[in-house]
Amino acid sequence: MNTFSLREAGRSFDAWEKIIKNSLDIICTVDREGYFVNVNEASKTVIGYESGELAGKHFQHFIHPHDLEPTKAVVREVVKGLDTKNFRNRYIHRSGEEVLLLWSAVWSEEEEVLLCVGRDITEQKQVRRKLREKEELYKALIEHGSDMLALFDEELNFIFSGPSTARELGYEPEQLVGTNGLQYVHPEDVQKIESSLHQLLHSQEQVKVPEFRFKDAWGGWRWMETIGSNQLHNPAVRAIVASSRDITERVESRIELKEGHQRFQSLFEHHLDIVLFQDREGIIADVNAATLSYFKLQKETLLNQPLSNFLSAEVVNDFKQGLRHSLEGKPVHFVSFLPFREKKQDIFDIVKVPVVVNEVIVGVYCIFRNITELIHSNTTIKTQAEKLNAVLESVTDSFFTLDRNWRFTYMNSEFERLVGVERKELLGKNVWELSQEMLGREFYQEFHSATESAKAVHFETYYKRLEKWMEVKAFPSEEGLSVFINDITERMESRQELEKLSLVASRTTNGVVITNPNGFTEWVNEGFTKLTGYTFPEVEGKLLGPILMGEETDRTTSERLAERWKQNKPFSDEILNYKKSGEKVWIWLDVTPVLDDDGEVVKVVSIQTDITDRKEAEALQLQMTRDLYRQNTDLQQFTYIVSHNLRSPVANVMGLAELLTIVDKNSETFETSLGYLQKGAHQLDFVLRDLNQILTIRNKKGTTVNEKVEVRLVFQQVMATLQESLNDCQGEVNMIIDEGVGVRGNKAYLYSIFYNLLSNSLKYRSPDRKLKVTVKCVSRPESEGVFIYFSDNGIGFDMQAVGDNLFKMYKRFHHHYEGRGIGLFLVKTHVEAMDGYIEVNSQQNRGTTFLIYLKKP
Amino acid sequence: MTFCKTVWLIDDEEVSNHLTAAALQINGFASEIRSFTNGKEALAALETSEKDGLLPDYLFLDLNMPVLDGWEFLHTYRRFSEEVKKECTLYILSSSIDEEDAKKAKIHEDVRDFIAKPLNKNKLEMVKFQNKEVS
Numbered sequence: 008m009n010t011f012s013l014r015e016a017g018r019s020f021d022a023w024e025k026i027i028k029n030s031l032d033i034i035c036t037v038d039r040e041g042y043f044v045n046v047n048e049a050s051k052t053v054i055g056y057e058s059g060e061l062a063g064k065h066f067q068h069f070i071h072p073h074d075l076e077p078t079k080a081v082v083r084e085v086v087k088g089l090d091t092k093n094f095r096n097r098y099i100h101r102s103g104e105e106v107l108l109l110w111s112a113v114w115s116e117e118e119e120v121l122l123c124v125g126r127d128i129t130e131q132k133q134v135r136r137k138l139r140e141k142e143e144l145y146k147a148l149i150e151h152g153s154d155m156l157a158l159f160d161e162e163l164n165f166i167f168s169g170p171s172t173a174r175e176l177g178y179e180p181e182q183l184v185g186t187n188g189l190q191y192v193h194p195e196d197v198q199k200i201e202s203s204l205h206q207l208l209h210s211q212e213q214v215k216v217p218e219f220r221f222k223d224a225w226g227g228w229r230w231m232e233t234i235g236s237n238q239l240h241n242p243a244v245r246a247i248v249a250s251s252r253d254i255t256e257r258v259e260s261r262i263e264l265k266e267g268h269q270r271f272q273s274l275f276e277h278h279l280d281i282v283l284f285q286d287r288e289g290i291i292a293d294v295n296a297a298t299l300s301y302f303k304l305q306k307e308t309l310l311n312q313p314l315s316n317f318l319s320a321e322v323v324n325d326f327k328q329g330l331r332h333s334l335e336g337k338p339v340h341f342v343s344f345l346p347f348r349e350k351k352q353d354i355f356d357i358v359k360v361p362v363v364v365n366e367v368i369v370g371v372y373c374i375f376r377n378i379t380e381l382i383h384s385n386t387t388i389k390t391q392a393e394k395l396n397a398v399l400e401s402v403t404d405s406f407f408t409l410d411r412n413w414r415f416t417y418m419n420s421e422f423e424r425l426v427g428v429e430r431k432e433l434l435g436k437n438v439w440e441l442s443q444e445m446l447g448r449e450f451y452q453e454f455h456s457a458t459e460s461a462k463a464v465h466f467e468t469y470y471k472r473l474e475k476w477m478e479v480k481a482f483p484s485e486e487g488l489s490v491f492i493n494d495i496t497e498r499m500e501s502r503q504e505l506e507k508l509s510l511v512a513s514r515t516t517n518g519v520v521i522t523n524p525n526g527f528t529e530w531v532n533e534g535f536t537k538l539t540g541y542t543f544p545e546v547e548g549k550l551l552g553p554i555l556m557g558e559e560t561d562r563t564t565s566e567r568l569a570e571r572w573k574q575n576k577p578f579s580d581e582i583l584n585y586k587k588s589g590e591k592v593w594i595w596l597d598v599t600p601v602l603d604d605d606g607e608v609v610k611v612v613s614i615q616t617d618i619t620d621r622k623e624a625e626a627l628q629l630q631m632t633r634d635l636y637r638q639n640t641d642l643q644q645f646t647y648i649v650s651h652n653l654r655s656p657v658a659n660v661m662g663l664a665e666l667l668t669i670v671d672k673n674s675e676t677f678e679t680s681l682g683y684l685q686k687g688a689h690q691l692d693f694v695l696r697d698l699n700q701i702l703t704i705r706n707k708k709g710t711t712v713n714e715k716v717e718v719r720l721v722f723q724q725v726m727a728t729l730q731e732s733l734n735d736c737q738g739e740v741n742m743i744i745d746e747g748v749g750v751r752g753n754k755a756y757l758y759s760i761f762y763n764l765l766s767n768s769l770k771y772r773s774p775d776r777k778l779k780v781t782v783k784c785v786s787r788p789e790s791e792g793v794f795i796y797f798s799d800n801g802i803g804f805d806m807q808a809v810g811d812n813l814f815k816m817y818k819r820f821h822h823h824y825e826g827r828g829i830g831l832f833l834v835k836t837h838v839e840a841m842d843g844y845i846e847v848n849s850q851q852n853r854g855t856t857f858l859i860y861l862k863k864p
Numbered sequence: 865m866t867f868c869k870t871v872w873l874i875d876d877e878e879v880s881n882h883l884t885a886a887a888l889q890i891n892g893f894a895s896e897i898r899s900f901t902n903g904k905e906a907l908a909a910l911e912t913s914e915k916d917g918l919l920p921d922y923l924f925l926d927l928n929m930p931v932l933d934g935w936e937f938l939h940t941y942r943r944f945s946e947e948v949k950k951e952c953t954l955y956i957l958s959s960s961i962d963e964e965d966a967k968k969a970k971i972h973e974d975v976r977d978f979i980a981k982p983l984n985k986n987k988l989e990m991v992k993f994q995n996k997e998v999s
Contacts, residue, residue, distance in 0.1 A: 646962060647962070649961075650959075650960040650961050650962035650965065652928075654959045654960060654961050655877065655880070655928070655959035655981070657959070658880070658959040658980070658981035658982050659877075659879045659880060659883060659959075659981070659982065661982050662880075662883040662887070662981065662982025662983070662984065663879075663883060663982075665982065665984055666883060666886050666887070666890075669890060670886070670890075676886060679882065680882070680883075680886070683879045683882060683883075686879060687879060828930070
């Protein structure tokens, strides 16, 4: 206080006074009893009373009645010397409002007053209340809001998780707190979260993570949208605040929408049929790939064109009507033949589907299904069915089908005829409704057996009503039973006939033989035994040919029989057989193969008739005919000789004689003609001699030719005669004739034969090579005759050109060679006069070979 | 002046050809006579002549010949063109006195007539008559 001057003290007092005066808080003094002594001006603003109004008044008039007693108690306390700094009570403002005041008070012993400072804390309290209210709001929001709130540290570990998370995702807060948030994030979205976190930590306070998948407590993925706020630096929070919302429904419906669109696009684009979109005016707005490939056009060519541009004139109206109906919302479905102008051959099934957007039809999808093949195959199936029907109708068998319930499903007209009932009356009817008389007795049992065993049945039955035998075949199948009925009356009758016939066969005098198809004997009758001397046991199971045929059986006949046998057709023929005794017997054979249903031979029946007498008569007749024929030919030949060969020199002589009378006796022609006249006369003579010779041979035939003629000897004589000519041409003769081999006949004839043949060989030798003649005589002891082969290497002749003229009289085949054409005629005449025959074989420029057959003596 | 220009004889017999040729000459029938001893040669010559345009006016054909007889010759001759047949008149000249031969020859379309040997003035007169130009 020493330094504290009065002035300073006075100034200090003034300062305090100002402070008090201007203080916002009420500063006042109150006596022990509770009466205000001094009050500053703040009372006016705080409780609405001037300081003068308060001085000398008891505070009880201004305090809220509820707070009066506590206030009095505090006053008593303070008077006792206890300071108070935070006593609260309520004053009633002049306006009637409560004013909350916070008091600090101290007792001043020297002044004997309470020094009090009161602060209006009404507002503070209101703020606090508001604050509390706000907290509760947040709490409510956190607890009941749909957004999920969570707090994370900077590594995204859960610090806090709100209750709505438990509700929405199923995780209780304690499950999440302490775990890392990323572990719940879909692997594909982790990156997204990490980059958002990075932004949040380094550049932005708030980040929105648009879409990511978060695993819920039940293992499903949920689409989330999260707003993250970096509050790490906020001392009140110190965390990343994340508010998330489940947007699964939204995302899924969006994805679904997208997929739906893609699905549609794919369906449209890859549709195998032609699909195109027309707007309301019929303009093509879109087409799919099938359309382009069908028309082989670019998309641009088709788009924005009316569909009718591509249609043929005939169908344009159909399509217009279709479009109109479709736009009216009516279903449109029709078939159009040859609709496209360029592609006339196709047939389409067409559907028009309207497209509705916001309840308005904006256009029409047209789907063209190409059904050309379908139609064609349908047509084919139809024609095939018709054909099948025609086939079944044309089958001469009766035919019908039954379903599993024995009902008629089909029958042909033959069956109608058989049962005498019309088809329309029978179809769908049960087969057992037909009377037994209609079907016959065996049907019931047999049909049941067929269906039960699933095996075809086959039986024969007699139709009393029709007096006919029927063969029935029934084939069971999945669908039921197919039945064929065939009239076998004829076969049955022939079978009975056969039975009767076999009875006859066993009694007949003709031989009857039954063999199997290969010719092995199965049965013979008594007639056969009488005819051949062989009994059944002797021939059973054997081939008859080798047993019955003998030496004189004609080989060509037996071969012909074998050939005809193979043809499986009935035939007749005759053959020379030998009886067991060796006696010859001529047989007339009637061979009939017996066929089964399939045309296979099961047996062959041969009937043998003895025709020996007839054959002998025939042989005699044949001989007579031959003689007659030869004489006739001879006569013809004689006519020919007379008319040509005899007449020719006669004509010459006549002509020359006439000529000689005309021409000059000294002319050259006269000389020549005279010479020719002489020649002509000689020629005439030759012909007459030839004729004589031939006629002589013919007449002597069969009477004078019986001596034995040694072949070798005769040929040696001929060789000797022609030796000179042979030497001239250095010809060579190879004679292979055994000594002593003889033939029956006339020596002069054999001489003539050899002479003529060797002369011919000499005459017609080849100029290119030396003549070589071979004569070979073959005499086999078992044979009745002798074969003489006479061959040369001469010029030969064309067999085809010569034909049967070779051995004819006065036939000549070579120019530039002398010859009358009588040599080979004589050879043949001589051979035949000795009961032999001659054959020839020749090749041009290779040589000629004669084969002569003569009888042994 | 002979009746015609060329006559061909087809006959293998030398004597007959000599006689026929003499008859033709003496009776002034042809100025050129050519003889063939067989049908084959005659056919070959005919083919050549057809090409050269030098066909004979008359053919006298014998029936009885080796290699190719008269009938066989006719069989081949049938195939010749109408021009040839128009140009050449064909007679059978044969020693045959067989009625059958004459009948067969007369009905043959390519044969004008059948003449029995020997050929003489009277027979040639008949030939001339048969082929007289109608004026």
